[in-house]
Amino acid sequence: MTQLTDQKTASLSAIAAADSLDALEQERLAALGKKGWVSLALKTLGQMSPEERKDAAPAIQAVRAEVAGAIDAKKAALEAAELEAQLASETIDLTLPGPHTAQGSIHPVSQVMDELAEIFADLGFAVATGPEIEDDWHNFTALNMDESHPARAMHDTFYFPDAAAGSQDGTTGGTRMLLRTHTSPVQIRSMKAQGAPIRIIAPGRVYRSDSDATHTPMFHQVEGLVVDKGIHLGHLKWTLETFFKAFFEREDIVLRLRPSYFPFTEPSVEVDVGYSNEGNRRVVGGHGDDDGHDWMELGGSGMVNARVLEMAGLDPNEYQGFAFGLGIDRIAMLKYGMNDLRAFFDGDPRWLKHYGFSPYDQPTLSAGVGSQGRAAS
Numbered sequence: 001m002t003q004l005t006d007q008k009t010a011s012l013s014a015i016a017a018a019d020s021l022d023a024l025e026q027e028r029l030a031a032l033g034k035k036g037w038v039s040l041a042l043k044t045l046g047q048m049s050p051e052e053r054k055d056a057a058p059a060i061q062a063v064r065a066e067v068a069g070a071i072d073a074k075k076a077a078l079e080a081a082e083l084e085a086q087l088a089s090e091t092i093d094l095t096l097p098g099p100h101t102a103q104g105s106i107h108p109v110s111q112v113m114d115e116l117a118e119i120f121a122d123l124g125f126a127v128a129t130g131p132e133i134e135d136d137w138h139n140f141t142a143l144n145m146d147e148s149h150p151a152r153a154m155h156d157t158f159y160f161p162d163a164a165a166g167s168q169d170g171t172t173g174g175t176r177m178l179l180r181t182h183t184s185p186v187q188i189r190s191m192k193a194q195g196a197p198i199r200i201i202a203p204g205r206v207y208r209s210d211s212d213a214t215h216t217p218m219f220h221q222v223e224g225l226v227v228d229k230g231i232h233l234g235h236l237k238w239t240l241e242t243f244f245k246a247f248f249e250r251e252d253i254v255l256r257l258r259p260s261y262f263p264f265t266e267p268s269v270e271v272d273v274g275y276s277n278e279g280n281r282r283v284v285g286g287h288g289d290d291d292g293h294d295w296m297e298l299g300g301s302g303m304v305n306a307r308v309l310e311m312a313g314l315d316p317n318e319y320q321g322f323a324f325g326l327g328i329d330r331i332a333m334l335k336y337g338m339n340d341l342r343a344f345f346d347g348d349p350r351w352l353k354h355y356g357f358s359p360y361d362q363p364t365l366s367a368g369v370g371s372q373g374r375a376a377s
């Protein structure tokens with residue numbers, strides 16, 4: 001019995017000292033394994049007299065239970081410690097900055113298109129689209145420019161070769177295809193598709209065979225069209241003023257509406273905005289013709305010509321409309337201070353890095369439609 005007590009004491013302290021699950025397993029085998037001292041002690045019971053066994057059996061079982069209990073407790077403690085150590089070593093700090101990645105930016109034209117959509121959506125306009133490869137009828141004829149109309153010549157049109165349908169000089173032909181020279185054909189398509197009333201803007205690419213510092217063969221326009229009962233020039237003026245104040249984010253915008261001529265509007269007005277030169281930057285605001293002030297033409301507009309309404313299937317006695325077409329690249333240059341249109345389309349990443357926008361600069365009316373500033377350069 002004393003021997004058993006000594007073995008127990010030694011075993012319990014070895015268990016307590018075990019510093020790993022492996023070491024603990026060694027102690028378990030030494031005590032409770034087939035040849036362990038507890039098992040051997042249990043075997044001695046067989047040779048004992050019933051009297052001796054009556055005392056010895058519960059004593060040995062008690063030792064066995066005590067040792068087994070100590071092993072279980074130690075095992076749980078070692079496993080918990082091991083898990084702690086693993087968790088500590090595998091920690092990932094999610095607050096660390098991400099790896100450096102190449103960053104793109106939003107082109108100013110895309111940014112301004114988003115700004116336009118945001119402002120006009122607030123005024124109840126939907127965004128409409130039309131094909132860039134357009135037919136002669138939608139681009140010209142339905143806009144009151146029949147085949148012999150001199151205004152056609154002013155558009156420097158890119159025609160697709162189409163021997164069957166007519167000549168390429170614009171004098172004959174029916175379904176001849178071309179690259180649309182303005183976004184105005186979307187007026188026709190929208191009126192034919194949805195009838196009246198109508199309130200849309202149509203931003204997109206247009207093409208003319210022309211190139212210098214302020215003209216590129218491809219550029220961007222936004223068309224606006226409102227058709228309803230009782231629409232008049234005052235609605236057009238209010239809409240343009242409200243739009244430009246929101247777009248340039250200042251109240252002192254001064255517009256000049258100049259009498260003009262477009263075959264598809266009557267009367268027609270050209271829209272100029274007053275600006276001043278501050279340093280080498282053009283800044284809108286104030287009115288033109290003072291010292292350092294001038295006007296910049298932003299686009300054309302007018303009341304939709306009754307013939308155009310008719311050609312699009314509407315009754316001009318019932319409906320009136322106004323339309324405008326603005327140069328998106330121009331208003332982008334004026335707002336964000338670029339001075340060469342060609343750089344817009346050079347695809348130079350350094351230019352984009354300087355003038356581009358972060359994808360986080362989402363134009364919203366609450367946060368400002370563009371005053372968050374350009375992407376850091």
Ligand code: PHE
Pocket residue numbers: 181182183184262265299300301302323324325326
């Ligand atoms: N489509 C004309 C242009 O490109 C602009 C315009 C649009 C004028 C709508 C009047 C009405 O020059």
